[in-house]
Amino acid sequence: MPQMIFVNLPVADIARSRTFYQALGFTINEQFSDETTACVVISDTIFVMILNHERFQGFATLPRADTAKSTAALIALSRDDRVAVDAIMAAALANGGSEPKAAVDHGFMYQRTFMDPDGNVFEPFWMDPGAVNG
Numbered sequence: 001m002p003q004m005i006f007v008n009l010p011v012a013d014i015a016r017s018r019t020f021y022q023a024l025g026f027t028i029n030e031q032f033s034d035e036t037t038a039c040v041v042i043s044d045t046i047f048v049m050i051l052n053h054e055r056f057q058g059f060a061t062l063p064r065a066d067t068a069k070s071t072a073a074l075i076a077l078s079r080d081d082r083v084a085v086d087a088i089m090a091a092a093l094a095n096g097g098s099e100p101k102a103a104v105d106h107g108f109m110y111q112r113t114f115m116d117p118d119g120n121v122f123e124p125f126w127m128d129p130g131a132v133n134g
Helices: 014-023 053-059 082-094 129-133
Strands: 005-011 027-029 037-041 046-052 074-078 109-111 121-127
Touching: 005 014, 005 053, 014 027, 014 037, 014 046, 014 082, 046 053, 082 109, 082 121
Parallel strands: 005 046, 074 121
Antiparallel strands: 027 037, 037 046, 109 121
């Protein structure tokens, strides 16, 4: 079985967050979703578990970070090319996300940053594998 990652994120409104992540092109695994949680499928091995604040706190060992005042995590998400980076950004911005800083273009790597409606930070990026290995 391949190794998988489940990123757990606190959100204020499950329905709003479901709509946001589906607008980015991801699906919801209903088998692992209910009124307090939704399983966002990013790939066969990457999942984002969005949990309402109470449910999240039930798993956390420390208080939930206030993403309006601090960054809890930076979630880098590879995309197939620059166009795909810009496409996910456009979807995020059109559906309640925000862009806290300008795009970064290193030539061999292109990165943008968006915050979901709850302030969780994603950094979609494209990197030229040939430039890294060469």
